[in-house]
Amino acid sequence: MDGVELKIVDKFKRLLCLDKIENWKSVPYGKEIHEARVEFNKAKKFKAKFKCLLALREIEDWNIHGTTELAEARIRFKKTDKCDMFSIKFNNGLMEISPLSIGDQTKTYLRNLIAYEQYCDRDNGFNYVSNYVRFMDDLINTPKDVELLHRSGIIQNYLGDDEVISTMVNKLCDNINFSTTKSIYARTSMDVNMHCRRHRNV
Incomplete structure (x- = not known):
């Protein structure tokens, strides 16, 4: 991998607090993330925006x-x-x-x-x-x-x-x-x- 790809991998590890996992040479797939027992939760602010978008879609014809x-x-x-x-x-x-x-x-x-x-x-x-x-x-x-x-x-x-x-x-x-x-x-x-x-x- 070139320097740019390595930076992406390192950034991904830092974001997920996975700096100790050294055997990942590229951005991990879903299976690898699951095996590392990483949990994902929907952020509240995105949840609120999603509800807002649904409401706007339902009233688009007014x-x-x-x-x-x-x-x-x-x-x-x-x-x-x-x-x-x-x-x-x-x-x-x-x-x-x-x-x-x-x-x-x-x-x-x-x-x-x-x-x-x-x-x-x-x-x-x-x-x-x-x-x-x-x-x-x-x-x-x-x-x-x-x-x-x-x-x-x-x-x-x-x-x-x-x-x-x-x-x-x-x-x-x-x-x-x-x-x-x-x-x-x-x-x-x-x-x-x-x-x-x-x-x-x-």
């Missing part, structure tokens, strides 16, 4: 579960007192959402606002209505989701049919491009997902 599933994960829903339509906050298992009245003209109203944002207001970069509708679309998947939000005072149902509302909300996002990572609710979605992954909340 989507959240429907209202019913979130309620099963001990998330409570409450109508916020603010008049701001786009107010959605999540803290310590409580999601506060501004009330939304849904009637005959709601679908047309929201679609027009989304169209304006998509085609006329691109330079602004803050697609509040599109982000809001996308978030509500995640929350509402079934009539049961609508019913739970209605009982919480968040949805005021003037159509009388929970299934009609769930279908309407789900279709509002059809053929619309979203950047979920740039959503104004991206942080909220991440916090909700992290809450749901805690073992005591599953």
Whole structure:
């Protein structure tokens, strides 16, 4: 071996406290390390980073579960007192959402606002209505989701049919491009997902 290889072997021995083993002429294989009774343990800092990477992988699409599933994960829903339509906050298992009245003209109203944002207001970069509708679309998947939000005072149902509302909300996002990572609710979605992954909340 040349001088460089010898330095590598010596460094390896020092790192593993194996300076007394003189018969190793190269970097040892797994079998040799096992015979020398060397134990390896995962470093805590790498373990923490690994968990963090797993969490990021699971939330890479930034989507959240429907209202019913979130309620099963001990998330409570409450109508916020603010008049701001786009107010959605999540803290310590409580999601506060501004009330939304849904009637005959709601679908047309929201679609027009989304169209304006998509085609006329691109330079602004803050697609509040599109982000809001996308978030509500995640929350509402079934009539049961609508019913739970209605009982919480968040949805005021003037159509009388929970299934009609769930279908309407789900279709509002059809053929619309979203950047979920740039959503104004991206942080909220991440916090909700992290809450749901805690073992005591599953």
